[in-house]
Amino acid sequence: MSTTLPPAPGGNDSASKDPVLPDSGGTSLWKDAFYRLRRNPQAIAGAIIVVAFLLVAALAPVLAPYGGEDLPGRTHITPTHIPGPGEVPGFVLGLDRFGGDLLSKLIWGAQSSLLIGVVSTALGLAGGMLLGVLAGGFGGWVDNVIMRLVDILLSVPNLLLAVSIAAALGQGAYAIMIAIGVSQVPIFARLLRSSMISQRGADYILAAQTLGLSRGTITMSHLLPNSVGPVIVQATLTLATAVIDAAALSFLGLGGGRPQTAEWGRMLTYAQDELGIAPQLAFLPGLCIAITALGFTLLGESLREALDPKSRQK
Structure with missing residues (x-):
C-alpha cells in the first residue's frame, strides 16, 4: 500500500521560498528609480544637503538675524582687527x-x-x-546646422564663454544668469x-510610423518623453556647476551690486585682503x-545610476 505524504508547509510553489521583492514588472522607470534612490546612502546624503540648502535659501528672511546688506557691527571694525566668532555678543x-x-x-x-543656479540652469535646459x-x-x-553651432560653442571653455558673455552684457x-545659461545650452x-x-530604431517608434503618425507627433509624443531622462539627470549635475560658476563670476567682479551685498562669490572677493x-x-x-x-x-x-541599467548596483 502506498503512503501519501502530506504537502510541505507553504505548498510546493518554489516562488514562495524567494524573498519578497518589489513588483518591478508593473512599475514605471521613475518609480523604480525612486525605490533605488531610497536604498542608496549616497543619494540620501546628497538629498539631505540639497534639501537643507533649499530650506536655508527659502527661509532666509526668518533664519537670518539681519538683512543681507545691514551693517550692525561696523563700530567694532578696526583697520587691524575684524572680530571673529564669539568675540562680539x-x-x-x-x-x-x-x-x-x-x-x-x-x-x-x-x-x-x-x-542664480536655478534660473541659469532653466535657461540652459530650455535652450538646449x-x-x-x-x-x-x-x-x-x-x-x-545645429550641431555645427553646438560644436563652435563647445570649442570654447565653459567658464571662459560665461565670462565673455557676462562681460558683454554688463555687470549684474x-x-x-544669462551667461551661465548660454554656456550650458x-x-x-x-x-x-x-x-x-x-531611440529612433526602437520598436515603439517603428510601430508609430507604421500607424502613419506624423513626424512631429512621433517626436513630441513618443520620442521626446522617452529620451528626456538623461537630460534631467544632467540638469541636476549642472546645478552644482552653476553654483560654482556663479561664485566664480562674482569673484571676478561681474556680479554687480554693492560691495556689502550678500553673495558667496563676492564675499570671497573682499576676503582676500x-x-x-x-x-x-x-x-x-568657500x-x-x-x-x-x-x-x-x-x-x-545617484539619479544617473538609478536610471541607467548598465550602472545599477545589484
Missing part, C-alpha cells in the same frame, strides 16, 4: 570687513546662489532642449540629440559653495 560667526553679520551674509548668500529636439527629431540639414545678476542640446537618435587677520571670511563662504556643489553632485550621480 550677538554675532555668532563674527563680522565681515564692512561690519555685517557673517552668519546673516552666509544665509542670504544661499538664497542668491539658489536663484529646443536645439536637441530640432536636431534629433528632424535630422538631415537641420541636424548638421541677470547677466550672470550645448551640453543639453548634444545630450538630448544623442538620446533621441538612440583680510586672510591674515580673519581667515574665516574666505573659509566659510565651504558653503563646496558643500552645496557636493550635494547636487551626489544626488545627480
Whole structure:
C-alpha cells in the first residue's frame, strides 16, 4: 500500500521560498528609480544637503538675524582687527570687513546662489532642449546646422564663454544668469540629440510610423518623453556647476551690486585682503559653495545610476 505524504508547509510553489521583492514588472522607470534612490546612502546624503540648502535659501528672511546688506557691527571694525566668532555678543560667526553679520551674509548668500543656479540652469535646459529636439527629431540639414553651432560653442571653455558673455552684457545678476545659461545650452542640446537618435530604431517608434503618425507627433509624443531622462539627470549635475560658476563670476567682479551685498562669490572677493587677520571670511563662504556643489553632485550621480541599467548596483 502506498503512503501519501502530506504537502510541505507553504505548498510546493518554489516562488514562495524567494524573498519578497518589489513588483518591478508593473512599475514605471521613475518609480523604480525612486525605490533605488531610497536604498542608496549616497543619494540620501546628497538629498539631505540639497534639501537643507533649499530650506536655508527659502527661509532666509526668518533664519537670518539681519538683512543681507545691514551693517550692525561696523563700530567694532578696526583697520587691524575684524572680530571673529564669539568675540562680539550677538554675532555668532563674527563680522565681515564692512561690519555685517557673517552668519546673516552666509544665509542670504544661499538664497542668491539658489536663484542664480536655478534660473541659469532653466535657461540652459530650455535652450538646449529646443536645439536637441530640432536636431534629433528632424535630422538631415537641420541636424548638421545645429550641431555645427553646438560644436563652435563647445570649442570654447565653459567658464571662459560665461565670462565673455557676462562681460558683454554688463555687470549684474541677470547677466550672470544669462551667461551661465548660454554656456550650458550645448551640453543639453548634444545630450538630448544623442538620446533621441538612440531611440529612433526602437520598436515603439517603428510601430508609430507604421500607424502613419506624423513626424512631429512621433517626436513630441513618443520620442521626446522617452529620451528626456538623461537630460534631467544632467540638469541636476549642472546645478552644482552653476553654483560654482556663479561664485566664480562674482569673484571676478561681474556680479554687480554693492560691495556689502550678500553673495558667496563676492564675499570671497573682499576676503582676500583680510586672510591674515580673519581667515574665516574666505573659509566659510568657500565651504558653503563646496558643500552645496557636493550635494547636487551626489544626488545627480545617484539619479544617473538609478536610471541607467548598465550602472545599477545589484
